[in-house]
Amino acid sequence: AGKSKVDDDVLDNLEEVLVTSDVGVNTTLKIIERIEERVARDKYLGTEELNLILREEIAGLLSETHHGEETEFQIDTTHKPYVVMVVGVNGVGKTTTIGKLAYQFKKQGLKVMLGAADTFRAAAIDQLQVWADRVDVPIIKQKMGSDPASVAYDTLSSAVSQEVDVVLIDTAGRLHNKVNLMNELGKVKRVMQKVVPGAPHDVLLVLDGSTGQNAFEQARQFTKATEVSSLAVTKLDGTAKGGVVIGISDQFQIPVKYIGVGEGLEDLQVFNKYEFVDSFFNTSS
Amino acid sequence: MFDSLSEKLDKALHVLKGHGQITEINVAETTKEVRRALLDADVNFKIAKEFTNRVKEKALGQNVLKTLQPGQLMVKIVKDELTELMGGDASGINLSGSPSVILMSGLQGSGKTTFSGKLANYLKKKKSKNPLLVACDVYRPAAIDQLHVVGDQIGVPVFSDRENQDPVSLAKAGVAHAKANGHNVVIIDTAGRLAVDEQMMTEIANIRDAVSPQETLFVVDSMTGQDAVNTAKAFNDVLDFDGVILTKLDGDTRGGAAISIKSVVNKPIKFIGTGEKMEAIDVFYPARMADRILGM
Ligand SMILES: Nc1nc2c(ncn2[C@@H]2O[C@H](COP(=O)(O)OP(=O)(O)OP(=O)(O)O)[C@@H](O)[C@H]2O)c(=O)[nH]1
Ligand SMILES: Nc1nc2c(ncn2[C@@H]2O[C@H](COP(=O)(O)OP(=O)(O)OP(=O)(O)O)[C@@H](O)[C@H]2O)c(=O)[nH]1
Ligand SMILES: [K+]
Ligand SMILES: [Mg+2]
Ligand SMILES: [Mg+2]
Numbered sequence: 001a002g003k004s005k006v007d008d009d010v011l012d013n014l015e016e017v018l019v020t021s022d023v024g025v026n027t028t029l030k031i032i033e034r035i036e037e038r039v040a041r042d043k044y045l046g047t048e049e050l051n052l053i054l055r056e057e058i059a060g061l062l063s064e065t066h067h068g069e070e071t072e073f074q075i076d077t078t079h080k081p082y083v084v085m086v087v088g089v090n091g092v093g094k095t096t097t098i099g100k101l102a103y104q105f106k107k108q109g110l111k112v113m114l115g116a117a118d119t120f121r122a123a124a125i126d127q128l129q130v131w132a133d134r135v136d137v138p139i140i141k142q143k144m145g146s147d148p149a150s151v152a153y154d155t156l157s158s159a160v161s162q163e164v165d166v167v168l169i170d171t172a173g174r175l176h177n178k179v180n181l182m183n184e185l186g187k188v189k190r191v192m193q194k195v196v197p198g199a200p201h202d203v204l205l206v207l208d209g210s211t212g213q214n215a216f217e218q219a220r221q222f223t224k225a226t227e228v229s230s231l232a233v234t235k236l237d238g239t240a241k242g243g244v245v246i247g248i249s250d251q252f253q254i255p256v257k258y259i260g261v262g263e264g265l266e267d268l269q270v271f272n273k274y275e276f277v278d279s280f281f282n283t284s285s
Numbered sequence: 286m287f288d289s290l291s292e293k294l295d296k297a298l299h300v301l302k303g304h305g306q307i308t309e310i311n312v313a314e315t316t317k318e319v320r321r322a323l324l325d326a327d328v329n330f331k332i333a334k335e336f337t338n339r340v341k342e343k344a345l346g347q348n349v350l351k352t353l354q355p356g357q358l359m360v361k362i363v364k365d366e367l368t369e370l371m372g373g374d375a376s377g378i379n380l381s382g383s384p385s386v387i388l389m390s391g392l393q394g395s396g397k398t399t400f401s402g403k404l405a406n407y408l409k410k411k412k413s414k415n416p417l418l419v420a421c422d423v424y425r426p427a428a429i430d431q432l433h434v435v436g437d438q439i440g441v442p443v444f445s446d447r448e449n450q451d452p453v454s455l456a457k458a459g460v461a462h463a464k465a466n467g468h469n470v471v472i473i474d475t476a477g478r479l480a481v482d483e484q485m486m487t488e489i490a491n492i493r494d495a496v497s498p499q500e501t502l503f504v505v506d507s508m509t510g511q512d513a514v515n516t517a518k519a520f521n522d523v524l525d526f527d528g529v530i531l532t533k534l535d536g537d538t539r540g541g542a543a544i545s546i547k548s549v550v551n552k553p554i555k556f557i558g559t560g561e562k563m564e565a566i567d568v569f570y571p572a573r574m575a576d577r578i579l580g581m
Contacts, residue, residue: 022510025321090533090561091394091506099426119295119483121561122398122434123427130426160568175536208394212327214538237477240512263393263424 007039016024021243024213027260031057036165051281059273062248073104073270075166076201081113081159083167083199084190085152087185087207087222090173093234093260095124097206098168099131101267106135110165115155116141117148117188118172129172132264138162148172148184149191156195169200176221177202185225203228204257209235209242219248228252234260237267241280316341319363326539329514332548340366347533367575371547371554378528378555380412386471386496388456390489390520391504394476396532396558398428400504402435402472403558403566408470410442417468419459420445421452421492422476432474432517436471439563442468452476456492473498480519490523496521501526502555505546507534513542514549521550534560535565539578 011032018028034057035050042053075082084101087092095118102112114132116139118124125141132139138240140155152169159167171188174181193198205228207215222228231249233242236259256271297441316337323333343362379385387404389397401418408414420443422428429445436443444459456473463471475492478485493501503517503526520526529546534557543554554569 016330019324020511022327022512025324053365089508089536091396093394094548121431121432122438126427127425127428134426177535177537208506208508210392210506210510210512210516211508212538212542213325214327214508214536217537235479238392238512239515240510244510251493 010047010123011035014054017280018243021241022212023243023280024216024247027061027247031061031128035173041196044092050260054253055274055277060248061246062273062276063249063255065255073101075105075110079166079198079201081164081199082168082198082201083155083156083159083169083196084202084204085171085189085192085226086204086206087171087226087228089175089218090121092173092206092208092211093232094118094206095131095170095202096129096141096263097171097232097234097258097268098170099135099195100265101258102131102135102137102168103265104268105166110220111163112137112166113155113159113162113164114139114167115152115169117151117155117168118170119144119148119151120172124170124172126157131278149188152188153191153195156192156199160195176218176225182225189226196270202230204230205254206232206234207242207245207248207283209217209233209260210238210240211244213244215244216248216251219252219254223254228254230255230257231257232258232260232268233271235271236279237261242276243280270274310342312341312347313357318346318570322579323544326580327508327510327513327545327580328541328578329545329548332514332545334370335548336366336370336544354543358464364572364575364579364581367544369580370570371569378408380408380414380470382499384417384460384469384471385498385500386460386473386498387502388473388489388493388496388498389475389502389504390514390524390526391477391530392479393425395504395506396420396530397504398435398444398474398495398557398567399561400432400502400530400532400558401432401472402439402441402563404556405441405470405472406439407566409439414470416430416441416470417459417463417466417469418443418471419456419462419471419473421455421459421473423450423452423455424476428474428476430551433562442466452488452494453491456496460496471496480516480523482505486519486523488528493524500528502528502530503552504532505542506532507531507540507542507557508536508538509542510544513545517546518549521552526550526552528553528555530554530556530558531569534577535559539580540574541578542572544578 038053088094105112116125116128203226205222261267320333320337405416420432422427433443444462559565
């Protein structure tokens with residue numbers, strides 16, 4: 001049975017929505033092909049069904065943490081301290097995300113500590129200090145320009161002796177094509193393992209929600225250097241949709257854990273894939 | 286994972302050449318590849334469509350089909366069209382005021398504070414100016430400290446007032462300070478803001494009205510995707526800015542946002558940022574950018 005004109009229009013429109021949400025051509029075509037198959041098989045009736053299928057197909061591409069439906073900020077408490085290393089390119093929101101995460105974990109009654117391993121960017125340590133003061137958690141820091149691996153080492157040592165539950169390590173923003181800086185991250189990671197075997201337990205790659213297809217390369221290179229284990233997408237309080245993470249999550253099998261929706265303490269949410277997909281189709285923003 | 290445009294074009298043109306009888310359909314096939322490559326480079330969906338339609342018309346108009354090497358001509362048409370689109374009157378930076386006031390604007394983390402330092406350093410070293418940096422970001426944690434560190438690095442004084450939480454009066458005080466102290470350029474660093482944040486957009490419009498800058502610059506991260514058009518348009522609607530700064534081009538992004546922004550606001554791209562260091566600033570070359578977007 002030939003498809004009606006309406007079907008093609010719907011699919012064209014779908015292509016536009018997905019591409020303008022930064023999903024990227026490859027992933028968009030992948031999604032559209034799957035939809036076409038489903039339409040052919042299930043005899044698509046109306047847009048209601050299409051929307052359901054669409055949500056399912058896109059959600060299927062997003063890799064899952066544990067059960068994939070958490071609403072709470074959770075850590076694996078079998079590790080103490082549980083160490084999170086936060087990485088990403090310049091200006092994406094690493095330091096801010098750490099401040100917000102510290103707030104969430106502290107709220108749960110966990111003992112949190114921050115490590116200021118961005119010793120490079122102007123006033124990076126002061127910035128993290130402001131967050132530490134806001135949330136009222138300890139911060140371990142050295143002078144600007146000191147060795148980030150040494151800061152990480154100090155932080156984990158203090159965390160162990162002070163019986164801290166969660167350690168959040170800030171790192172300097174770096175573009176993924178800078179080999180020396182990427183190698184430095186590997187070193188920071190290795191040094192941590194000397195203090196806490198198995199650390200870091202989570203390597204959180206922060207992606208700016210307004211970034212386009214370059215985020216793929218970021219994910220690839222950071223994963224190579226540090227074995228990224230989860231993603232955070234920031235700045236989704238604007239008009240950007242952050243759709244590139246669908247393809248990234250699919251290709252590298254890394255779950256999206258958090259989304260940033262503002263600059264305040266409480267502006268971090270646990271990622272919900274259905275709300276995320278639905279945001280592409282909210283015409284209001 | 287993303288083939289460069291030249292590779293893609295080669296592929297498409299190979300298809301085109303492969304046909305004994307070259308038809309209009311082959312051109313359509315080729316422009317489809319151009320469009321796809323532009324999308325992979327983050328050129329906005331609608332703009333990529335318009336662009337490829339124009340290229341198609343040109344290709345047909347210039348009788349690409351009848352030339353011996355349709356591929357090369359096609360690449361040339363695409364490149365020229367891109368270069369022209371991003372070019373225009375790159376009029377440099379307007380320093381006619383006394384003092385000349387330069388206002389930074391843009392999204393969070395785009396590189397405003399860093400670029401403020403770079404521009405001050407550039408104007409000091411290359412144009413023998415005596416700039417003053419003014420700290421008007423009262424929101425971001427340690428934003429004022431950051432600008433002070435940057436100012437110290439390049440030996441440019443920074444005006445700040447930690448007691449004052451009002452960016453508009455801070456900006457005015459900064460300009461007055463510059464006048465009183467013989468600075469002929471004032472660079473005002475502002476907080477990052479989203480275009481949908483009405484209060485913050487009104488604030489920056491008020492700063493602009495209070496200090497009447499010679500140059501209002503929109504600073505944008507070159508890795509920006511499809512949203513570049515929305516943001517650029519919204520900032521331009523509010524500020525009618527004078528030029529665009531593209532940052533973080535030391536990465537490997539194709540930078541298609543440059544085309545989107547230029548198309549939607551038609552303001553010149555004045556400078557690019559190519560690193561975190563204070564010397565990492567360059568003027569914008571449209572032809573180089575076209576090559577980059579095309580992956581050539
Ligand atoms: N609107 C909005 N702004 C955010 C969000 N997350 C971070 N920001 C802002 O983005 C800017 C950069 O955030 P940072 O946390 O400094 O980013 P970073 O990755 O640590 O930056 P570098 O250390 O310089 O690489 C700041 O102005 C933050 O307030 C978010 O979810 N929404
Ligand atoms: N690699 C690279 N990094 C850059 C460039 N320009 C800025 N950065 C980095 O990007 C990050 C954000 O830069 P900022 O100057 O703090 O950005 P901003 O727009 O002032 O940020 P907010 O004030 O939070 O809105 C910092 O880590 C800078 O060092 C550039 O051209 N290349
Ligand atoms: K949004
Ligand atoms: Mg940071
Ligand atoms: Mg700033």
